[in-house]
Amino acid sequence: MVMESVRGRGGGADRGPSGRGRRSYKSWFAGLISAPVLALALTGASVTFWPDWPAFQTLARVLDSLTLHMAAAAALGLGAMAWLGAPRAAVLLGAAAVAVALTLTGQRYLSVSQPLAPDLPADITVLWFNMLAENATDPETLAAALADSPADVVMVTEAVPLTGQIDRLAQAFPVRAGCDTEGRCDFLVLSRIPGMRIKLYPLGRLQERRMAVVRLARPGEPPWTLVGLHMVKPWFFGITESEEWKMMYVLHRISGPLVLMGDLNAAPWSRRVHLLARRCALATPRLPRPTWPAGAGWFGLPIDHVLVREARLTGLDRFGAGLGSNHLGLLARISLDGADPDRPVPAACTP
Numbered sequence: 001m002v003m004e005s006v007r008g009r010g011g012g013a014d015r016g017p018s019g020r021g022r023r024s025y026k027s028w029f030a031g032l033i034s035a036p037v038l039a040l041a042l043t044g045a046s047v048t049f050w051p052d053w054p055a056f057q058t059l060a061r062v063l064d065s066l067t068l069h070m071a072a073a074a075a076l077g078l079g080a081m082a083w084l085g086a087p088r089a090a091v092l093l094g095a096a097a098v099a100v101a102l103t104l105t106g107q108r109y110l111s112v113s114q115p116l117a118p119d120l121p122a123d124i125t126v127l128w129f130n131m132l133a134e135n136a137t138d139p140e141t142l143a144a145a146l147a148d149s150p151a152d153v154v155m156v157t158e159a160v161p162l163t164g165q166i167d168r169l170a171q172a173f174p175v176r177a178g179c180d181t182e183g184r185c186d187f188l189v190l191s192r193i194p195g196m197r198i199k200l201y202p203l204g205r206l207q208e209r210r211m212a213v214v215r216l217a218r219p220g221e222p223p224w225t226l227v228g229l230h231m232v233k234p235w236f237f238g239i240t241e242s243e244e245w246k247m248m249y250v251l252h253r254i255s256g257p258l259v260l261m262g263d264l265n266a267a268p269w270s271r272r273v274h275l276l277a278r279r280c281a282l283a284t285p286r287l288p289r290p291t292w293p294a295g296a297g298w299f300g301l302p303i304d305h306v307l308v309r310e311a312r313l314t315g316l317d318r319f320g321a322g323l324g325s326n327h328l329g330l331l332a333r334i335s336l337d338g339a340d341p342d343r344p345v346p347a348a349c350t351p
Contacts, residue, residue, distance in 0.1 A: 030084035037077030038090060041097035044070035048104065048271060052237070061235040065267035065301055071101040109269040112277035115286040117312040122333035124193075126226060127151035128261040128304060129320055129329030133158040133186075137324030139165050145323055147172035151331060152192050155212060155228040155261055158325075159188035177212065187212055187230065201250070203231065204243030213250065224311070224336055225254050229262030234272045244272075251280050251349045257336045258282070258309040263327065265303050273305065280349035282307040289318050291328040306332040 044067050050060035063070070078094045127149055131142065135158075143165035146154055154173065156162065162169065163185045170176060173190035177198035186208045189198050196216050200209035210230040217223035229247060232239050251258075260282060266272040268284045277284055284307050290300035304327060306316060312335045319329035 026084045030081055030086035033077060033084075034081055034086050034090050037074055037081060038094050038097070040070050040077065041074035041094040041101065044074060044101035045097040045104065048108070048269075057237060058235045061233075061271070064234070064270040064272075065303065067101055067105045067267075067269060069301075071098050071105075074098050074101075105269045108274050109284070110286075112274060112282070112284055113268070113286045114283045114312075116316060117314050117335060120312055120314050120335040120337070122314045123336045124153065125151050125331065125333050126259060126261060126306070127154045127319060127329060127331050128228065128263075128306065129154070130157050130230070130263045130304065130325060130327035131159055131161055131320075131323075132325040132327065133160040135161045135324040137161070139163075140168075142323060143168050145320070146190065149319065149331065153196070153214060153226060154188075154190040155226075156188040156190075157186065157210070157228070157230040157263060159185045162188060178209065184208075186210065187228070189214060189228065201246075203229065204241075204246050205239055210243075211247070211250065213254075222256055222336070224257035224259070227251065227254070227258065227260045227262075229260065229264065231262065231264050233265045234270070247276075248279070248349055257311045259311060259332075259334055260307045260309075261305065261330070261332070263304050267301055267303060268305065277307060280309065282309050283313075285313055285316050289316060289328075289330060291318065291330065293326050294321065294328045304328070304330055306330050308334060311336050 043063060047060055047063045047067065050056060052060070074094060075098050078091055078098065081094070082091050127146070135142065139161050142161055146156070147169060159179060163179060166176070166179055169190055173192055175191035175194060175196050175198065176189065177200055178188040179185040187200055187210060189200070189212045191198070191214070193216060196214055198212060198214050201211040201213070202208065203210035212228040214226040214228075215223060227250070231243050231247070234240050264273055268274070268288050273284070276282065284305065288302035290296065290298055290302050291304040292301050294300070306313065313332055314335050315333035317331045319331045321328060
């Protein structure tokens with residue numbers, strides 16, 4: 001009887017950990033992930049409001065564009081915490097932080113965005129593409145993709161791969177600026193529309209021409225302006241301030257319909273883009289198109305932009321899949337007669 005009892009107890013131990021052991025393992029894992037998950041949720045809810053103080057300004061502006069990604073990751077982590085049996089108070093705190101992050105991000109974004117107006121006729125089609133200076137795709141393929149696009153105006157930054165394709169592109173786009181005879185080909189502007197005036201400018205402290213201003217005035221039509229920008233990352237302090245000053249100086253002097261395209265290296269709900277849109281009454285598309293990294297699809301970040309003032313986006317598509325860049329481009333169709341009457345237009349962009 002004693003032997004059978006001992007054998008029975010030993011056999012029970014051999015069958016695996018007890019329910020109490022499983023609970024202890026779950027509690028251990030819950031404790032392990034709780035702190036980082038809560039930190040992620042709280043950071044997503046507050047990072048937009050972190051000031052540019054030296055102690056954490058770089059981290060703040062890096063995370064500024066990742067609010068939605070942090071909220072999504074935190075939500076998954078909270079689900080794991082709940083399944084592992086983490087304290088209810090911790091799960092509820094994290095859920096509240098995620099809700100705050102989504103609410104604040106949504107409010108900021110909706111305040112400067114507007115839906116597409118597909119029923120309006122498009123007056124012009126424009127293309128923005130960060131081609132990547134180290135692009136290994138055959139240059140003839142890149143040039144053919146631009147020439148075959150329906151764009152009336154094309155803006156290409158990091159256009160080094162097109163250095164030897166200028167004559168070929170001239171057959172499709174008779175108006176051009178950029179890619180000069182000295183071999184510099186950072187910013188290239190191409191147009192099928194005669195009479196366009198194109199100027200390239202340095203942006204901030206960098207010597208490269210990273211800003212383009214295109215103006216067109218047709219007989220009987222109001223003049224309109226297209227601005228292209230390739231800005232450094234917003235956490236490059238010491239450079240980004242001068243870029244933003246130069247950008248606002250140029251935009252301050254522009255009146256009438258305005259289209260701004262570019263690689264702003266920030267998401268539309270970030271401080272950089274939100275302040276730009278608010279100060280200049282520019283509208284972002286209601287549904288952003290992720291463009292970086294190109295292979296991430298809809299899980300990427302929308303850091304390339306098309307914003308409009310006194311005009312409406314009638315269509316917006318991504319461009320350049322499979323063309324070798326780490327960015328996707330944006331192909332936008334725009335109506336110059338579709339200004340939103342509910343969106344006030346300032347006399348000039350306010351600094």
